[in-house]
Amino acid sequence: LTNRTKKALFCVCVIVDELHSHIFFFPAFAISYSRLSVFILILCGCIFGGLMGENGTNMTCPDVCHCPSDDYISCIKLGLRSIPQDLPPSADSLNLEGNQLRVLLFNAFKRVPLLQYLWINQNNLTFLYPGSFISLNNLRELNLSKNPRLTYLHAHTFRGLLNLVSMDVSHCNIFEIHPLVFSHVVSLETLDLGFNKIHYIPEALRKLHNMTKLSLENNQIEAIGKNSFKTQHMLQELSLRRNQIWVIENDAFNQLNKLTVLNLGHNSLSHLPNPIFRGLLQLKIIYLEANRISIINCSFNSLINLKKLHLNNNHIEQITHNAFSSLTHLQMIHLSKNNLTFIPSYLFSHMSKLKNVFLSSNPWRCDCSMAWTANWMLTYNGAIHGLHCIFAVSYGSTSDVFTQRGVLCPQQEVTDDRCMESSTSASSDPLLQTSLICNK
Ligand SMILES: *[C@@H]1O[C@H](CO)[C@@H](O)[C@H](O)[C@H]1NC(C)=O
Ligand SMILES: *[C@@H]1O[C@H](CO)[C@@H](O)[C@H](O)[C@H]1NC(C)=O
Numbered sequence: 554l555t556n557r558t559k560k561a562l563f564c565v566c567v568i569v570d571e572l573h574s575h576i577f578f579f580p581a582f583a584i585s586y587s588r589l590s591v592f593i594l595i596l597c598g599c600i601f602g603g604l605m606g607e608n609g610t611n612m613t614c615p616d617v618c619h620c621p622s623d624d625y626i627s628c629i630k631l632g633l634r635s636i637p638q639d640l641p642p643s644a645d646s647l648n649l650e651g652n653q654l655r656v657l658l659f660n661a662f663k664r665v666p667l668l669q670y671l672w673i674n675q676n677n678l679t680f681l682y683p684g685s686f687i688s689l690n691n692l693r694e695l696n697l698s699k700n701p702r703l704t705y706l707h708a709h710t711f712r713g714l715l716n717l718v719s720m721d722v723s724h725c726n727i728f729e730i731h732p733l734v735f736s737h738v739v740s741l742e743t744l745d746l747g748f749n750k751i752h753y754i755p756e757a758l759r760k761l762h763n764m765t766k767l768s769l770e771n772n773q774i775e776a777i778g779k780n781s782f783k784t785q786h787m788l789q790e791l792s793l794r795r796n797q798i799w800v801i802e803n804d805a806f807n808q809l810n811k812l813t814v815l816n817l818g819h820n821s822l823s824h825l826p827n828p829i830f831r832g833l834l835q836l837k838i839i840y841l842e843a844n845r846i847s848i849i850n851c852s853f854n855s856l857i858n859l860k861k862l863h864l865n866n867n868h869i870e871q872i873t874h875n876a877f878s879s880l881t882h883l884q885m886i887h888l889s890k891n892n893l894t895f896i897p898s899y900l901f902s903h904m905s906k907l908k909n910v911f912l913s914s915n916p917w918r919c920d921c922s923m924a925w926t927a928n929w930m931l932t933y934n935g936a937i938h939g940l941h942c943i944f945a946v947s948y949g950s951t952s953d954v955f956t957q958r959g960v961l962c963p964q965q966e967v968t969d970d971r972c973m974e975s976s977t978s979a980s981s982d983p984l985l986q987t988s989l990i991c992n993k
């Protein structure tokens with residue numbers, strides 16, 4: 554098709570569509586003079602703008618808007634209650650941010666079928682008709698965030714968006730998502746559903762096999778099931794921050810072997826079963842701050858590539874001696890604001906890349922159970938924040954450590970055993986024995 558034929562076809566379609574909607578809504582005899590003149594205007598516009606002029610792509614900017622370039626239409630904060638009608642059909646970006654749009658009707662963007670970027674954030678959208686975006690099969694990014702009256706996503710809401718890569722539906726009040734709603738946007742890679750009222754991991758996500766970044770931050774999710782993320786093999790970043798998650802089924806993350814960042818901060822987790830993070834082989838950063846965790850056992854064992862571990866602001870009282878034995882790439886560990894009185898001996902000694910250890914706001918006992926830190930610091934190159942135990946190391950030796958009161962602490966052994974699936978009984982823990990001796 555030549556450009557000219559395309560334009561002609563497009564004009565015919567627009568006119569037929571106009572006629573159709575008018576006939577649909579008003580019986581033929583009711584078509585008023587002004588409506589007739591609208592047709593004539595469109596017809597003339599087509600003939601003069603589209604068919605007669607060779608390069609006349611009727612590229613005029615809508616009166617109320619502003620167009621920094623030929624392709625970009627900016628209609629920001631104009632109090633618009635409807636979509637401007639005179640949009641140039643070749644536009645590739647349309648910004649309707651900060652207006653007062655309430656509904657999007659069927660095929661609301663039929664005049665701008667080449668759009669690649671569409672912003673309708675900060676409006677007053679209450680309802681998106683099924684098929685609102687039906688003609689936008691070139692669209693790559695859609696921003697619907699901050700529409701506080703948007704509560705439901707209908708099964709056919711996103712029909713037609715065959716090439717959508719990024720969607721932002723954050724800061725609305727969505728509480729229900731139809732299980733099929735994303736089956737029309739399977740090319741989606743980034744999805745932001747943060748700051749809504751979602752109570753469960755939406756089943757609809759299972760259609761999104763190519764998703765690399767997902768945020769469900771600040772919702773009301775309580776549980777993660779073992780099938781919640783079963784099909785998200787490509788996921789790299791997942792945020793579940795600020796929900797009310799208290800249960801995560803074993804193997805819930807088992808398929809996420811490309812995940813690099815997992816955010817579970819500010820939830821209600823109190824127990825981390827040992828297999829909980831199984832499968833997260835590429836994980837680099839995990840956020841678990843501000844939960845209710847009280848004991849750290851072997852659950853981090855599978856995170857062999859972890860670099861940053863955020864465990865601050867929990868109730869951690871105990872860390873088992875081999876809890877971090879697989880974390881040889883760790884660069885940062887945050888344990889501030891917990892309930893720790895001691896750290897098991899040589900917990901960090903195999904972490905050659907460790908640069909920052911945050912330990913402030915814990916009730917440290919600074920007795921022999923912590924004496925190993927004095928020796929460790931002789932070789933450790935990074936920074937330790939918030940540990941103020943003072944030990945004297947004896948002359949001529951780097952292994953005898955005196956406490957403040959001049960008591961010689963017995964030498965502690967470096968425990969190098971990996972965290973086994975099999976049970977090791979707590980009473981055979983050499984650390985426990987050491988601290989019992991120390992406390993005599
Ligand atoms: C948003 O729309 C509702 C009706 O859907 C209306 O009652 C309300 O006043 C509108 N809010 C604003 C800020 O325009
Ligand atoms: C969507 O718009 C909001 C502003 O309302 C902005 O903060 C956000 O970054 C945008 N989302 C994307 C994915 O660009």
Ligand SMILES: *[C@@H]1O[C@H](CO)[C@@H](O)[C@H](O)[C@H]1NC(C)=O
Nearest residue numbers: 715716738739740741762763
């Ligand atoms: C998913 O990603 C792959 C690789 O980038 C691509 O070939 C494929 O077409 C994508 N699938 C969809 C539905 O977009």
Ligand SMILES: *[C@@H]1O[C@H](CO)[C@@H](O)[C@H](O)[C@H]1NC(C)=O
Nearest residue numbers: 847867868869870892893894
């Ligand atoms: C801290 O641990 C002590 C016992 O060692 C316990 O009595 C106390 O309740 C704990 N505090 C918190 C905030 O968990």
Ligand SMILES: *[C@@H]1O[C@H](CO)[C@@H](O)[C@H](O)[C@H]1NC(C)=O
Nearest residue numbers: 827850851973974975976977
């Ligand atoms: C730590 O996990 C092991 C299993 O790997 C278990 O046998 C042991 O009792 C756990 N320790 C604590 C203190 O919960």
